[in-house]
Amino acid sequence: MSRSHSKPLPTSLRAAFEADKAHALARYRLNVERLAELMATTPATLYKWLETDAMPINRLAAWEHITRSDYVVRYLAAAAHKVVIDIPTGHAIQAADVQQLQTTLNAAVGALLDFHAGRLDRDGCIAAITGGLEVLAWHRENVRKNDQPELELN
Structure with missing residues (x-):
């Protein structure tokens, strides 16, 4: 997830x-x-x-x-101007995972609009954008690992 x-x-x-x-x-x-x-x-x-x-x-x-x-x-x-993401284990996702991705990305875009309108501070905007980058990168890696699923041991 x-x-x-x-x-x-x-x-x-x-x-x-x-x-x-x-x-x-x-x-x-x-x-x-x-x-x-x-x-x-x-x-x-x-x-x-x-x-x-x-x-x-x-x-x-x-x-x-x-x-x-x-x-x-x-x-x-x-x-060092890098973003850290958790590497997923490569497992099938549920519709709720994609809906959460959409919610997170919409929140990031909303935060960006709020920042440029003066309604959100820099740190809040960066946090929302970083969250969007992380969850999108998580899905990217999960798709990359689709043909080699791993056991979730946590």
């Missing part, structure tokens, strides 16, 4: 780390001490990385995997 909307994009690397950390705590009860243990480092080192926004790049994939959150990765991609 397609994604219905984009998660809000953090406004700084610090906010991205905090969002990932908060997600790990709220959803999986992983505090910094447990995150550090799973990343094979000390809590003091992890605290230092988070406080200075200086996590080594070779630890970032582990951070994303352990927190099960992608705010840092999405922030870094956006800073």
Whole structure:
């Protein structure tokens, strides 16, 4: 099933780390001490990385995997003027998926019109357009994988 909307994009690397950390705590009860243990480092080192926004790049994939959150990765991609999408598993879609796509794209066009009419701020417009890009790209990848469906293990 397609994604219905984009998660809000953090406004700084610090906010991205905090969002990932908060997600790990709220959803999986992983505090910094447990995150550090799973990343094979000390809590003091992890605290230092988070406080200075200086996590080594070779630890970032582990951070994303352990927190099960992608705010840092999405922030870094956006800073490089890229859009991140979840790759679908390649499965048959339902009519509701296509209707959700249409709703999301209509909302993106509406946001663009509202922005140019002065009724919507820049961040709101960008969020709506990004959501449209993500859901459309999701469907593109799903069509590309149509002849090689995968099991959904999540």
